[in-house]
Amino acid sequence: MLIKQAPDIPSSEITSESVYRRRRQILKAMLAGGAMMAAHPAMALDRYALESDDKRYPGPDWLQTKLRAAKAGDPVTGESLTPYTDVTGHNNFYEFGLGKEDPKAKAQNFNTDPWKVEISGEVGKPGTYTLEDLLKPHALEERIYRLRCVEAWSMVIPWVGFPLGDLIKRFEPTGNAKYVEFTTLQDPAQMPGQRSFFSTLDWPYVEGLRMDEAMHPLAILAVGVYGDALPPQNGAPLRLVVPWKYGFKSIKSIVRIRLTEEMPKVTWNQTAPSEYGFYANVNPKVDHPRWSQATERRLPSSLFSPHIIDTRMFNGYADQVAHLYSGMDLRKWF
Numbered sequence: 001m002l003i004k005q006a007p008d009i010p011s012s013e014i015t016s017e018s019v020y021r022r023r024r025q026i027l028k029a030m031l032a033g034g035a036m037m038a039a040h041p042a043m044a045l046d047r048y049a050l051e052s053d054d055k056r057y058p059g060p061d062w063l064q065t066k067l068r069a070a071k072a073g074d075p076v077t078g079e080s081l082t083p084y085t086d087v088t089g090h091n092n093f094y095e096f097g098l099g100k101e102d103p104k105a106k107a108q109n110f111n112t113d114p115w116k117v118e119i120s121g122e123v124g125k126p127g128t129y130t131l132e133d134l135l136k137p138h139a140l141e142e143r144i145y146r147l148r149c150v151e152a153w154s155m156v157i158p159w160v161g162f163p164l165g166d167l168i169k170r171f172e173p174t175g176n177a178k179y180v181e182f183t184t185l186q187d188p189a190q191m192p193g194q195r196s197f198f199s200t201l202d203w204p205y206v207e208g209l210r211m212d213e214a215m216h217p218l219a220i221l222a223v224g225v226y227g228d229a230l231p232p233q234n235g236a237p238l239r240l241v242v243p244w245k246y247g248f249k250s251i252k253s254i255v256r257i258r259l260t261e262e263m264p265k266v267t268w269n270q271t272a273p274s275e276y277g278f279y280a281n282v283n284p285k286v287d288h289p290r291w292s293q294a295t296e297r298r299l300p301s302s303l304f305s306p307h308i309i310d311t312r313m314f315n316g317y318a319d320q321v322a323h324l325y326s327g328m329d330l331r332k333w334f
């Protein structure tokens, strides 16, 4: 990315694996008693009793009801969750500034309700929907994923969402649909980065996937994190999460999903084509022209405890997604 050096993230308490597992055991026991679950529907969320006084973002009532019914996700074996403080305080959202702390500082009044999403292009049933209507047929589930930023830091995040492929199927893609293009809201009045003289990107922010990538069950649309609604700095009210790709593919605050025959012109690729490819699959063997991609800094990290780990092919999801790229030269299609 066109990077402004971020100040070091303060090391904060991480939810230990044992505490997390104990909470999950309690939750599983509760789920076993389905009647109890019905009587106390809020329990699914309460497993994330936060250890700091961080701000929660409950979202509108209809969303809270759906979030509370979300199925719990499986932990990432051997890896702790990144604390809520870091997930919601160290962000890339250039519409709200270039610094890692800008989105949290500047997005608090971002209006995400009501919200509309346009579904257009190569679909049998185009239209514009309120977020509530768009989500209505989809049950939410938790997905705990690694997020690997192209800048070589990473997190483990418990998202709440639903498979993108399920939504695409509903709108009946035509035979010409080969790609999916996503667009973020453009609203300079609310998004200071879009009216900044120093902005290096053309707005609105656009991302895209090949159709088979979009239909892959790991690709989700997220509406929540840590059991509650997405905070504005994390891309409320609707964002993409594609865990085997660099984080910049996971576009935030989506207002349009368009199916296309042509490969979409996506923001970072258009800005610096020699540095950011359309595919952007996490790949430790293909370095960014200005830095290595062999390792990453897992947050929380500090000067004295940098927590550097090896980066894995497809961010550790190779078993599930490598077949999508068989026969492709991943140095050329980076």
Ligand code: MTE
Residues within 6 Å of the ligand: 001, 087, 090, 091, 092, 093, 094, 095, 147, 148, 149, 150, 184, 205, 233, 234, 235, 246, 247, 248, 249, 250, 251, 252, 253
């Ligand atoms: N989406 C929009 N609209 N604008 C952005 O600047 N940044 C991307 C991605 N989605 C970005 C975006 C990048 S570079 C990353 S690493 C992730 O969001 C970060 O997500 P997070 O802040 O929730 O960790």
